[in-house]
Amino acid sequence: MRADLAIIAEWIKTGTSILDLGCGDGTLLKHLRDNQQVNGIGLEINEQDIESCINEKLNIIQSDLNEGLQAYFSDCCFDYVIMSQTLQATKNPEILIEEMLRVGQQGIVTFPNMAHWRGRLQLALGGFMPVTKSLPNHWYNTPNIHLCTVRDFEALCRERGIRILERTVVDYTHSRSTLLMRFFPNLFGEVAIYRICRADQINNPTEN
Amino acid sequence: MPNPIPEDSVGIVTPKSQHFSKPLELECGKTLSEYDIAYETYGELNANGSNAILICHALSGDQHAAGYHSSEDRKAGWWESSIGPGKPIDTHRFYVVSLNNLGGCKGSTGPNTKIPGTDKYWGPDFPIVTVKDWVNSQHRLMQELDITHWCAVIGGSLGGMQVLQWSIDFPDLIKHALVIAAAPKLSAQNIAFNEVARQAIQADPDFHNGHYLENNSIPRRGLMLARMLGHITYLSDDSMRDKFGRELREGKLSFGFDVDFQVESYLRHQGKSFVDRFDANSYLLMTKTLDYFDPASECKHDLSVAVSPSTAKFMVISFTSDWRFAPERSREIVKALLDAGKQVSYVEVKADQGHDAFLIPIPHYMNVFHGYMNNVYEDIL
Numbered sequence: 346m347r348a349d350l351a352i353i354a355e356w357i358k359t360g361t362s363i364l365d366l367g368c369g370d371g372t373l374l375k376h377l378r379d380n381q382q383v384n385g386i387g388l389e390i391n392e393q394d395i396e397s398c399i400n401e402k403l404n405i406i407q408s409d410l411n412e413g414l415q416a417y418f419s420d421c422c423f424d425y426v427i428m429s430q431t432l433q434a435t436k437n438p439e440i441l442i443e444e445m446l447r448v449g450q451q452g453i454v455t456f457p458n459m460a461h462w463r464g465r466l467q468l469a470l471g472g473f474m475p476v477t478k479s480l481p482n483h484w485y486n487t488p489n490i491h492l493c494t495v496r497d498f499e500a501l502c503r504e505r506g507i508r509i510l511e512r513t514v515v516d517y518t519h520s521r522s523t524l525l526m527r528f529f530p531n532l533f534g535e536v537a538i539y540r541i542c543r544a545d546q547i548n549n550p551t552e553n
Numbered sequence: 554m555p556n557p558i559p560e561d562s563v564g565i566v567t568p569k570s571q572h573f574s575k576p577l578e579l580e581c582g583k584t585l586s587e588y589d590i591a592y593e594t595y596g597e598l599n600a601n602g603s604n605a606i607l608i609c610h611a612l613s614g615d616q617h618a619a620g621y622h623s624s625e626d627r628k629a630g631w632w633e634s635s636i637g638p639g640k641p642i643d644t645h646r647f648y649v650v651s652l653n654n655l656g657g658c659k660g661s662t663g664p665n666t667k668i669p670g671t672d673k674y675w676g677p678d679f680p681i682v683t684v685k686d687w688v689n690s691q692h693r694l695m696q697e698l699d700i701t702h703w704c705a706v707i708g709g710s711l712g713g714m715q716v717l718q719w720s721i722d723f724p725d726l727i728k729h730a731l732v733i734a735a736a737p738k739l740s741a742q743n744i745a746f747n748e749v750a751r752q753a754i755q756a757d758p759d760f761h762n763g764h765y766l767e768n769n770s771i772p773r774r775g776l777m778l779a780r781m782l783g784h785i786t787y788l789s790d791d792s793m794r795d796k797f798g799r800e801l802r803e804g805k806l807s808f809g810f811d812v813d814f815q816v817e818s819y820l821r822h823q824g825k826s827f828v829d830r831f832d833a834n835s836y837l838l839m840t841k842t843l844d845y846f847d848p849a850s851e852c853k854h855d856l857s858v859a860v861s862p863s864t865a866k867f868m869v870i871s872f873t874s875d876w877r878f879a880p881e882r883s884r885e886i887v888k889a890l891l892d893a894g895k896q897v898s899y900v901e902v903k904a905d906q907g908h909d910a911f912l913i914p915i916p917h918y919m920n921v922f923h924g925y926m927n928n929v930y931e932d933i934l
Contacts (some may be wrong), residue, residue: 386891392903392917395925396920397897399900399921399924400924400927402928402931404897404898405899406897406898406899407899407900408899409657416884416888417884417888420893422891422892522773535695542621
């Protein structure tokens with residue numbers, strides 16, 4: 346399993362309910378169902394991924410993320426709403442994060458950190474838009490239309506009254522943060538992983 | 554019938570009929586003292602009786618869902634695309650029951666059958682039956698066939714509505730519910746189309762207030778018009794453009810009111826052939842059944858409350874170009890099921906064939922259908 350998914354799985358408590366936005370072939374949903382008795386449902390648009398989810402007996406809704414949350418889900422119907430490596434490819438991340446925290450008690454978001462040193466180096470020295478392992482596309486064919494950094498994301502959270510419950514950064518070779526990553530997450534983290542909730546939320550049953 | 558019979562067809566099937574002498578109380582307050590239900594079965598019921606599937610038909614469908622009645626039969630059953638060995642509804646795995654609903658015209662008691670103990674046709678006096686009544690009658694057939702539960706109830710369009718009703722009325726008897734190209738109730742536009750169809754039939758001088766059989770006539774023009782209108786709503790703008798465009802039948806305009814365009818010729822053909830296989834009173838009745846369907850109406854119009862008794866797992870499928878029962882209508886069902894905390898998957902298949910897409914083996918649709926039915930099968934093992 347991808348490093349960020351393994352960490353998400355650790356953060357999620359046994360027997361809870363989750364919504365996985367852009368769940369792909371359902372790897373995380375399946376893992377959580379089989380190992381942590383999690384009752385999950387996925388939202389996905391890709392036909393092949395949907396077929397894979399159905400073959401794995403997962404509950405899946407074929408829908409665009411930008412409309413799906415509004416169309417199908419009432420307030421607070423999940424313990425966690427997860428969006429892994431998808432935020433940067435959505436039309437309106439700001440509204441989507443709000444929606445995640447409307448539908449779920451907590452949100453878990455992972456995204457490629459634009460400020461990783463490799464990308465910075467490519468831009469600073471080469472003068473090109475970074476193309477890295479976590480951002481493999483060129484500017485002209487990338488689905489990633491809303492890239493951000495660890496700092497950007499945290500600034501948005503502060504501005505929107507969103508509390509960060511947990512943060513970790515990893516790279517593609519380590520499924521654990523190294524010391525450098527822990528001290529300089531915005532420079533050494535390739536993928537950022539956040540667990541968030543609304544700051545005004547009280548009596549959060551899934552709160553640690 | 555193609556010769557040899559394709560390996561994935563159930564082949565020659567024998568129509569069956571079951572007589573019921575226990576009266577059936579209907580929602581309208583009337584009672585059918587006795588009645589018959591025509592049905593077909595495909596595949597074998599397994600030893601522990603866990604592999605039975607019920608197929609519910611749509612407006613103009615019937616019990617003949619798959620296979621051929623004889624070697625001279627030109628066309629296979631209406632859902633040949635999905636029922637048969639190796640197909641999503643795999644008859645090597647499942648025991649499939651398909652019936653003609655009450656009020657239909659293919660052998661079950663309906664307007665074109667005679668009132669018990671008399672020599673008179675039911676005609677327009679056949680009581681209006683509802684989806685709930687149908688489900689009750691299907692339940693009676695289920696008991697006659699010694700089926701304890703359905704591993705799945707499956708239907709498209711009006712058939713999907715019966716599936717929804719099954720999951721509400723007999724939650725313990727159905728494990729999986731496949732609701733395809735359906736709606737939780739008809740919109741004003743849907744009812745309007747049905748009303749025009751009914752008017753077309755009733756305005757035909759050969760209709761004789763529904764007593765046309767006694768008068769040795771058939772309201773051909775009316776039923777044909779009704780079908781032509783209906784058929785337009787089953788196709789999409791795109792599929793009609795692709796199929797016919799503005800192609801002329803004779804290559805030039807006639808400057809008259811006869812058929813100029815291919816689409817006119819096609820619709821007339823569809824209408825005419827329908828008259829030979831369908832009864833006008835049945836058509837009137839079935840459109841009313843559609844209009845009346847609204848399970849949420851008993852629950853302050855909250856569909857999530859209406860579906861709350863269900864324990865089945867749901868698979869809901871819609872088709873992007875379907876404007877008769879558009880994807881939005883399926884989404885309403887999905888939203889209600891999610892609000893009620895049910896297990897549900899939903900797929901919106903890209904298709905340009907309109908409402909009729911549910912009968913067409915579109916690859917993504919078939920993969921999803923197949924995948925889901927594999928799960929149904931694994932559940933019974």
